[in-house]
Structure formats: structure tokens, C-alpha cells
Amino acid sequence: xxxxxxxxxxxLADASRRQLLDGLRRKNGQTLGELCxxxxxxxxxxxxxxxxxxxxxxxxxxxxxxxxxxxxxxxxINEIYTRWIxxxxxGRIQALHNLKQALEEKDQ
Amino acid sequence: xxxxxxxxxxxxxxxxxxxxxxxxxTNPEFARQYWGHGNVSDWKPGSKWDMVRGDGSGxxxxxxxxxxxxxxRRLVISWVDPSKAADRSEYSRVTFEIEVVKDxxxxxxFHNELKPGSDMAKGISSGWPRVLSGLKSFLETGSxxxxxxxxxxxxxx
Numbered sequence: 001x002x003x004x005x006x007x008x009x010x011x012l013a014d015a016s017r018r019q020l021l022d023g024l025r026r027k028n029g030q031t032l033g034e035l036c037x038x039x040x041x042x043x044x045x046x047x048x049x050x051x052x053x054x055x056x057x058x059x060x061x062x063x064x065x066x067x068x069x070x071x072x073x074x075x076x077i078n079e080i081y082t083r084w085i086x087x088x089x090x091g092r093i094q095a096l097h098n099l100k101q102a103l104e105e106k107d108q
Numbered sequence: 109x110x111x112x113x114x115x116x117x118x119x120x121x122x123x124x125x126x127x128x129x130x131x132x133x134t135n136p137e138f139a140r141q142y143w144g145h146g147n148v149s150d151w152k153p154g155s156k157w158d159m160v161r162g163d164g165s166g167x168x169x170x171x172x173x174x175x176x177x178x179x180x181r182r183l184v185i186s187w188v189d190p191s192k193a194a195d196r197s198e199y200s201r202v203t204f205e206i207e208v209v210k211d212x213x214x215x216x217x218f219h220n221e222l223k224p225g226s227d228m229a230k231g232i233s234s235g236w237p238r239v240l241s242g243l244k245s246f247l248e249t250g251s252x253x254x255x256x257x258x259x260x261x262x263x264x265x
Contacts, residue, residue, distance in 0.1 A: 029115055060119040060216065071117035078237040079244070 008076045011056035016041060017049045021058060024072035031067050114229045115220035120240040122213050124247040126206045129213050130180030132243055133204060136160065142246035143239050145169055151177050157185055172199065181206050187219070189228060200228065215240065 011017055016039070023038050024030060032050070036043050050070060053059040060073040085093060122129060132138045136146025140162035149157030151174055159170040168190050176184035183204040192198040200223075205216040217236055222229040 029117070057119060057121065060117045062117055062216075062218070069117075071115075073117065073119050074237045075118055075120045075240045075244075078241040082241060082245070 005076075005080065007052075007056040008058065008080065011052050011058055014049070016045070017053055020046065020049055020053065021072055024059065024070060028071050029069045031069060035070065112224070113220060114222040114224045114226075115218070116222075116233055116236065118217045118219075118236045118240055120215050120244050121209065122215060122244045122247050123211065124213050126180040126208060126213055128247055129206050129215055129243075130183075132247055133183070134179075138246070142242035149174055151179070151183070153177050175201070187228075197223075198228075200232075215243070 019039055020035060023035060027034075030038075032043070032046065035050070036046050039046065041049070050059060050061075054061060057076050058073055060071045061068050062071070063069075132142070134147060134149070134151050136148050140146045144162045145159045146162055147157060147159050149155050151157070153174055153176060155174045157172055157174055158168045161167045161169055170187055171190045171193060172186035172188055174183070174185055176182060185202050186199045187202050188199045200219060200221045203216075203218040203220075205214075205218070207214045207216075217240065219232055219236065222232070
């Protein structure tokens with residue numbers, strides 16, 4: 001089950017799945033039940049989305065006793081990032097990102 | 109009740125062998141090429157390990173103890189900032205699990221017992237994804253330079 005880039009892009013191309021990843025970023029290591037509570041989705045939908053996220057290796061899961069815990073795994077995103085962003089661009093892109101964030105926070 | 113600790117699980121699939129993945133983590137010559145640091149130890153339970161900066165300064169970035177060592181499948185180490193090594197509460201724990209899955213190797217890195225919101229928790233959560241994608245690239249293509257980006261500051265004319 002080697003995750004390829006197509007699976008990563010497909011998994012990310014859905015707002016509900018991105019929300020689940022955001023949820024794990026806020027609190028890592030959640031059970032299916034916890035993830036269902038935090039989102040306006042049926043248990044069945046969350047299960048389906050988590051399966052796709054796991055297949056893309058964006059979510060890593062482990063058993064803890066009887067429970068399965070889900071963790072955000074940004075490793076494939078880092079691979080995509082390093083593929084297109086070279087070491088000399090990195091500083092400038094970070095500067096632009098910080099500027100955008102600062103300006104948008106000011107507007108709120 | 110004590111405050112819950114922060115934990116992270118990172119995974120990558122690498123087209124390689126468990127022994128090569130083990131060596132890439134535990135041999136400082138290999139680790140320097142994609143991690144930017146070399147991990148130095150005899151990797152025996154109870155031994156000390158040091159993460160030594162790859163820039164030749166000899167500065168120890170992170171240190172700890174080898175808690176479990178089953179080459180080439182499982183390695184458990186404690187992990188602490190050397191300047192805080194006297195304080196047991198500053199120690200976190202890293203478990204490497206290396207498993208063959210079909211034609212690849214799955215590497216799991218579980219980092220737990222971290223203080224929530226600590227500099228260490230923030231640092232490792234951006235560090236591990238870089239280290240693991242650098243490790244994958246190093247073993248699959250022989251080049252792990254993408255990680256070193258972080259250490260290179262662009263020269264502004």
C-alpha cells in the first residue's frame with residue numbers, strides 16, 4: 001500500500017476531508033467517535049473519508065487497547081512541497097505567507 | 109489529574125529494506141545527508157545517544173537514552189534538549205517501527221510524552237515530516253538534500 005501522489009491530491013480535493021485533517025491538527029490522536037462529534041457528518045461518512053485519508057497516508061492510525069487512534073500525517077504533503085519548492089525560494093515564500101497572514105488578521 | 113501529553117504519529121512508505129532504513133537512522137554518515145544531523149550511539153539499551161549537528165560544530169542538538177533496540181525493526185529512545193537534560197519532566201519518547209509491507213517498508217515514528225505547547229512539541233511537529241520525506245528521498249533516489257533547505261539561508265544581494 002504505497003501511497004502515491006494521485007491519492008494525496010484526490011484525498012485533499014474535498015472540504016470534508018480537509019476539515020477532518022484540521023480537526024486532527026487541533027487535537028492529534030482522536031478516535032472515530034471523537035472525530036464524529038467534532039464534525040457535522042454521519043459516522044458512516046467520517047469512516048469513508050478516514051479510509052481515503054489513510055490510503056493516501058495523510059492519516060496514520062494505531063490501535064490503543066480496543067480503540068483506534070488517528071493522527072495527522074503531513075509527510076506526503078512535505079514530499080509535494082519539496083518537489084516544487086526549491087531551497088532558495090523557501091525563504092521568500094514564507095515571507096509572502098507571513099505577510100498575507102498578518103494583513104488578513106488585521107482586516108478581521 | 110495530570111495534563112494530557114501531546115503525541116504525534118508519522119508514517120512513510122519507502123521502497124527499501126528494513127536494514128537500510130535502520131542504517132539511515134542510526135548511522136551518522138547516512139543521517140547527515142538527509143537529516144542534517146548525525147545520530148551517534150552504540151544503540152544498545154541503556155546507552156546514551158546524541159544528535160550531533162552535521163555542520164562540523166560538534167554541537168549536540170538533542171540527546172537521550174536508548175530504551176529498546178531490536179535492529180532492524182524497533183528502536184525506542186528518550187529525547188531531550190541537552191540544556192534541560194537534568195529535568196526528567198522534559199524528556200519525551202520516540203519509537204521507530206520498521207515493517208515490511210508488500211514491496212516497501214513502512215516506517216512509523218511515534219513521538220509521545222511531549223509537553224503540550226512546548227517549543228519541543230512545536231519543533232518536532234515541523235521537523236519529523238521533513239526528516240521522513242528526506243529519508244524516503246535519500247533511500248529511493250540517493251539524494252536527501254531537500255531537508256538541508258531549512259538550514260540554508262538565501263543570500264540577499
